[in-house]
Amino acid sequence: MVRLLSFLLLLATWWIAAQFAGSAKLPAPPAVLRVILDEAASGALFVNLGATLARVALSFVLAMSLGSAIGYLMGRVRLADRIGDPWLILLLNLPALVVIVLAYIWAGLTEAAAIAAIAVNKLPTAVVTLREGARALDRSLDEIAIAFAIPRLRAFRHVILPQLAPYIAAAARSGLSLVWKIVLVAELLGRPNGVGFEIGVAFQLFDIPLLLAYSLSFAAVVLVIETLLLQPFELRVSRWRPRAA
Numbered sequence: 001m002v003r004l005l006s007f008l009l010l011l012a013t014w015w016i017a018a019q020f021a022g023s024a025k026l027p028a029p030p031a032v033l034r035v036i037l038d039e040a041a042s043g044a045l046f047v048n049l050g051a052t053l054a055r056v057a058l059s060f061v062l063a064m065s066l067g068s069a070i071g072y073l074m075g076r077v078r079l080a081d082r083i084g085d086p087w088l089i090l091l092l093n094l095p096a097l098v099v100i101v102l103a104y105i106w107a108g109l110t111e112a113a114a115i116a117a118i119a120v121n122k123l124p125t126a127v128v129t130l131r132e133g134a135r136a137l138d139r140s141l142d143e144i145a146i147a148f149a150i151p152r153l154r155a156f157r158h159v160i161l162p163q164l165a166p167y168i169a170a171a172a173r174s175g176l177s178l179v180w181k182i183v184l185v186a187e188l189l190g191r192p193n194g195v196g197f198e199i200g201v202a203f204q205l206f207d208i209p210l211l212l213a214y215s216l217s218f219a220a221v222v223l224v225i226e227t228l229l230l231q232p233f234e235l236r237v238s239r240w241r242p243r244a245a
Contacts, residue, residue: 051191092124
């Protein structure tokens with residue numbers, strides 16, 4: 001109920017602001033809704049949203065897989081941490097735009113270059129979070145697993161992974177919020193489709209209704225995924241942890 005009221009307040013604020021700014025600068029909600037329906041009827045909206053979501057999924061899975069493995073290794077092995085830390089600092093402070101431009105220059109304006117650039121930008125956040133999670137593991141549980149001669153794979157699944165799960169969820173949630181933004185930049189600069197590409201076209205044509213239509217449609221998809229997938233997943237993997245009084 002509170003979220004619905006918040007949405008209605010946002011809609012009312014937008015409508016009032018449109019009256020003062022004028023339709024040329026800020027079209028009213030009905031005008032943007034008509035563009036969304038037109039794009040949906042033509043199929044262009046779903047094609048572009050699908051292309052963007054596919055890039056998000058591929059780059060997210062790639063970055064989370066590599067980032068989790070590297071972060072766990074750095075958190076458990078001091079030598080790996082010392083070797084990887086300078087690289088990690090470099091990637092954390094390297095602007096996303098630079099990574100995307102270099103990827104397109106080195107690999108061409110290809111799908112692989114876009115996905116790799118997005119993944120590289122998300123990678124360090126996953127590494128940092130999982131490294132802290134690996135450092136926070138309860139060593140006594142490791143000793144118990146060794147004392148009872150539990151196989152390594154089974155110990156990892158039943159002893160280590162449950163402790164890392166909240167960190168994995170946190171890395172996934174924060175990392176996905178980063179990927180949502182970077183994928184649009186990658187599409188704007190070098191892809192022939194996707195939400196970012198359409199926003200770039202709308203900017204060149206000064207078509208504000210089209211720009212808002214794709215921006216809001218993309219935001220709606222992000223909100224649905226965050227509410228229905230990420231938040232329940234984070235609550236599920238963290239339910240074993242004691243809550244603060």
